[in-house]
Amino acid sequence: MKKLISILLAAVMLLSVALTVASCSGKEIYLGVQSGTTGQYYVDGDEDWGFDGIKGYASKGYSNGGLAVADMKNGAVKYVVIDEQPAKQLAQKVAGIKVIDVALTEEEYAFGVDKNQPELLASINAILAEMKTSGALDAIVAAYATGDGIKPFTSGVKDPAKADKQLVVATNAAFAPFEYKDGDKFAGIDMEIAAYIAEKLGMELVIEDMEFDSVVSSVGKNNVDVAMAGLTVNETRKEFVNFTSSYYNAAQMLVVPADNTDFNACKTAEDVLAVLAEQAK
Numbered sequence: 001m002k003k004l005i006s007i008l009l010a011a012v013m014l015l016s017v018a019l020t021v022a023s024c025s026g027k028e029i030y031l032g033v034q035s036g037t038t039g040q041y042y043v044d045g046d047e048d049w050g051f052d053g054i055k056g057y058a059s060k061g062y063s064n065g066g067l068a069v070a071d072m073k074n075g076a077v078k079y080v081v082i083d084e085q086p087a088k089q090l091a092q093k094v095a096g097i098k099v100i101d102v103a104l105t106e107e108e109y110a111f112g113v114d115k116n117q118p119e120l121l122a123s124i125n126a127i128l129a130e131m132k133t134s135g136a137l138d139a140i141v142a143a144y145a146t147g148d149g150i151k152p153f154t155s156g157v158k159d160p161a162k163a164d165k166q167l168v169v170a171t172n173a174a175f176a177p178f179e180y181k182d183g184d185k186f187a188g189i190d191m192e193i194a195a196y197i198a199e200k201l202g203m204e205l206v207i208e209d210m211e212f213d214s215v216v217s218s219v220g221k222n223n224v225d226v227a228m229a230g231l232t233v234n235e236t237r238k239e240f241v242n243f244t245s246s247y248y249n250a251a252q253m254l255v256v257p258a259d260n261t262d263f264n265a266c267k268t269a270e271d272v273l274a275v276l277a278e279q280a281k
Helices: 002-024 038-044 065-073 084-093 118-134 136-146 189-201 212-218 269-279
Strands: 030-034 058-062 079-083 097-100 107-109 112-114 166-171 179-182 185-187 204-209 241-243 248-250 252-257
Touching: 030 038, 030 065, 038 058, 038 079, 038 252, 058 065, 065 079, 065 084, 065 097, 065 252, 079 084, 084 097, 084 252, 112 118, 118 136, 118 189, 136 189, 166 189, 166 212, 179 189, 185 189, 189 204
Parallel strands: 030 058, 030 079, 166 204
Antiparallel strands: 079 252, 097 252, 107 248, 112 241, 179 185
16 A cells, blocks of 8 residues: 555656646746637747747637637736737727737738639629729728727528529628627628628628638538638638738737736837747746
């Protein structure tokens, strides 16, 4: 019995040492991200995305940024890395947090179109060009920046018999201000653009809300025509869709507790990463 107890004590001591080493390595320092987004690849590192990762940190994924922020406030993750506009909208709505106004990445958003529909790609690109020239695109973005002129709408119901008369858009409606639910209606920059495009094409708009990880891969299946979900253009995603011209320049940003002063002097992404590296020691 004494021998068994000694073995168990030794195992416990080894486990304790292992946990201490893991903690010192920084692998237990988590940054909250929305699962499957650029933020997750940025934190963990990904060769296809061209990201080295943030040494000493690992991502913890959530279905939306609000849940990540909530876990930051209760101490489950240290900070949150998320796209600029969703970060700033969260800071407006959630007390006790703020955004470090330094772009960690440079990205372009575009819509992903079914590879088997080159005519649709050309049509959407033409409409986007017209929206940029007329100011319609800027007006939609401005509406969600100020909260004025927002027009939530109800999605149509997908009907395979009307495949040529419906524009079916895949999204993840948990990424305000680009796409979100207002009761049983849809709203957001991307959703407004989708409605504009559908009207120009003379088609009924159908929105399919799904997990972000499924948005791009769903295109071309079950009559899904386009992915519109704050998508960063990336070579990996190009395997599934043809991207339209870019309609928005984006960046990842860091969300921290409102009383945090560690990043006050940061002016560049390198400055932010240097502070994070110091904290991971």
